[in-house]
Amino acid sequence: MTATARAGSVAARSTDPARTGSGDAIRTEGRTKRFRSGQVAVDRIDLVVPRGSVYGFLGPNGSGKTTTIRMLLGLITPTAGSHSMLGEPMPRAAADVLPRVGALVEGPAFHPHLSGRRNLARLDAADRTSDPRTATTRIGTALERVGLTAAAGKRYRAYSLGMRQRLGIAAALLQPRDLLVLDEPTNGLDPQGTREVRGLVESLAHGGTTVLLSSHLLSEVDQVCTHVGVMHVGRLVSQGTIEDLRTAAxxxxxxxxxxxxxxxxxxxxxxxxxxxxxxxxxxxxxxxxxxxxxxxxxxxxxxxxxxxxxxTADLEDVFVALTGEGFDVSG
Amino acid sequence: MSAVEAVAPVRATSRPRRVVSTRFLRSELRLVFGRLRNLAVLAVLAGVPILIAVAVRLSSPDSGEGPAFLSSITDNGLFVSLAAMTVVLPLFLPLAVAVVSGDAVAGEANLGTLRYLLTVPVRRSRLLAVKYTAVVAFCFAATLVVGLVGAAIGLALFPAGPVTLLSGTTVGSAEASWRILLCALYIGACMAALGAVGMFVSTLTEYPVAAMASTAVLAVTSQVLDALPQLSAIHPYLLSHWWLAYGDLLRDPMSSTGPLHGLGSAAAYIAVFGALAWARFAGRDVSS
Structure with a gap:
């Protein structure tokens, strides 16, 4: 995506009246997770993901990104702090908020003996807000968007890593979403697949969906994100628009x-x-x-x-400066 | 992903409406009853009455002692049902229930599908309720499979003459049929209690095999303790103590004391272990 195109899309998004004044898509205050082992995986982070942004959530493996995402989605109980999603307090409003949130958390997970289509049907059936009359169409559309139509009838067991990842993304797209939380969505994808996911994220963002994109790969975030947050050893060490980060370099x-x-x-x-x-x-x-x-x-x-x-130092240097080490080393 | 541009993304606008629906339960039932492993378990259970009926048919009438009701089979084929249920009750049936109930939560946790169900979102209490309903359905299905296959093979290989009950009275086939059905339902209820224990164990671990094995061990331990006369003080509180009380349903007049105690015990186990499962699962960190 060229710089001009990105600027254009940002402008288009910020004038959307539905979004202005409706708060941030995600906002956390002092969210902390201390595991029973005593390890502090996430340490007082104040995440702000503006509506309409594509937020690159960066950090080395083991820096607390996935733990943060699990807390956001209510999968694990935070030790301290508070957070809201789509303007509603979490996890209290989870039943109202989560149907509007599509999530891919720590890789795809499905029943191996069911086909891709059946797996999606199961998730759709579990959703009390989804309309059974449109289920077949929505499942078909989601599979088509990730390029899995041909393999929809195959058992999940027989899927390659890339196909599994795609099915995980399809599950996040079963409903129209206000917010997508994608944890390492291009893991296991080939360069072609990575490009496709990037295109998908861009088209979703154009449609007004806020995207939180976690990654340990700088190149992924650099090209699609409007905002960036950097995690290091459980702390959010930097956060802002990608331009801010560049000038900080x-x-x-x-x-x-x-x-x-x-x-x-x-x-x-x-x-x-x-x-x-x-x-x-x-x-x-x-x-x-x-x-x-x-x-x-x-x-x-x-x-x-x-x-x-x-x-001008590239972002890679900024990240190395922030995290104090090579980007792929776990912190 | 070629069609990315063709499909315009639509933003969700208003707060989504929740509706009451049985879709998730039906999906869960399809998952339990569509799974090859569970079908194999049911097939093994169905094989027991067939084995018994064929063995009795091929042997001489007076081939000695055997499980209860075995000698009555030659009078009335329906007794194959009862004999088979008696045979599977101590081990086969509890094993089958342990497999399905132990897998309930731990299986999803192990696959990682649990986190995706919870972010759909499915409330944790609803997830447990749906999972347990499917476990109960399996308990009754397993018992009824034994009973129905037993009745079918029994009536195919043996006459359907008058049946002599445990108390010596003779009743017709129709009367016997519904009493046997009652027995099967009673055993199903006892298994549902074991299923509640199994589901609680299933919330403790991310390894389904561990949950299955523990549940099976609990069922067997309960029967071992029940067999030690020195422990008679705790016998009435044991999970398996009332399992054999279905014999009372075959007396004339029918005695309901034992079975009612058994149902009370099962209800208590379901309430206690259901509550424990909920207490354990409601606040648990799902990090698999």
């Missing part, structure tokens, strides 16, 4: 030269903090400095500059 200056030590000395003299040298390149945080001024000083100091580059 400190741009860095790269200088390639045959005399890197001299270049570093010049930068240090100017007050640029801690320039580092490796393999003929000097890298430093730009800080408040004008790149033009730095370059002029370097040239005036007779440093032979082969390349001078300022890059």
């Amino acid at each position: 400190v741009p860095r200056v790269h200088v390639r030269t045959s005399r890197p030590d001299d270049a570093a000395a010049v930068l240090r003299r100017l007050g640029v903090p801690a320039p580092t040298v490796h393999s003929g390149e000097v890298v430093a945080d730009l800080g408040p400095f004008e790149p033009e001024a730095l370059l002029r000083e370097l040239v005036l100091a007779d440093v032979p500059v082969r390349e001078f580059r300022v890059d």
Whole structure:
């Protein structure tokens, strides 16, 4: 999705009168989960998912994303705090709220001896708000949206990991939803499937559905999300629009030269903090400095500059800075 | 997902209306009775009366001692029902009930389908009620399968002459039939009590096999304790103590004291273990 298209869709969504003034899709205050083992899996998080947003819920494996989602949906009892979904207090209003929420939690789970279609029919039958007269149509549509129509009659046992994931998403789409909570929806999908899920999330968001998309993969979130929250060891360490997060990233200056030590000395003299040298390149945080001024000083100091580059740190760097480690390492 | 653009997503607008419906219960019944394993269990139970009838038919009339009612079979084929129920009551039937009731919650937890049912959402109390109703249906189905197959094979292989009851009175086939049906229903009710115990055990674990085994062990333990005369003080409170009281229904005049005690005991077990299951499950963290 191009930046222009995303901006357009955000604008379109924010003018929807049904949404303005109706609060956030999800709001938590100090939600905490301490397991009986004493481990604090989620530590006082204040999650705010605005209506109409596609919220990327990021964090390494084991950072508390799934535990948070389980608390949101009322599967586990929170130790402290409060939260609301679609403007109603949870878990008290679960019976009214959850029919409007589609969820994929920690991977798909279905009865292996039933077909995909039968599995969806069972979930639909369990829903007291669903209309039995439209069940067949809705199930058919959900299967079609995830590309499972051809395999609908096959037993779940025979499904590949990707097909199972798709069926899980289809289950979340059985009803029109105000909010979709998708926990790692592209796990096990091939690149083609990942692209399709991304397209699906975008089309749902265009229709006005708020999406909470959890992932440990930055690339997934980067391309579809309007908002991002980053979890690290049970804490929500950052939250905001994806643009905010990008601006929070400190741009860095790269200088390639045959005399890197001299270049570093010049930068240090100017007050640029801690320039580092490796393999003929000097890298430093730009800080408040004008790149033009730095370059002029370097040239005036007779440093032979082969390349001078300022890059806006990409989100990957921001996440590494926030979580203090590689993104795929569990925290 | 090629049709993504073609299907315009529709936003839910108002608060959804809940309706009372038997869809979930019917789905649960289909799940229990459509499952190959459970059908195999029912088939094994159905095999018992067939085995008994064929064995008696092939053997000489005076082949010695056997389970209760066995000697009456040659007079009236309906007694195959009673003999078969007596044979399956101590172990086969409790095992069958343990399999289905132990699987009720633990099976869904193990598959992970429990979390998806709860986010549909299905209220936890409703989930237990539906699950237990299906367990009870299975208890009666299992007992009736034994009874009906027994009656069918019995009438096919043996005459339907006058039946001599336990108290020595002779009654006709019609009278005998409904008394046997009453016995089957009574045993079904006793099994429903075991089913309540099994469902409680099922809320304690995410491993269905553990729940099934524990329930079966409980049923057998109860019978072992019931057989120790030193423990006679606790006998009336044991789960299995009144199971054999259906014999009273075959006396003339019919005695209801034993069976009524048995039904009272079953009701108490269902109430206590139903409440325990609810207390355990209502606040449990579903993290499977």
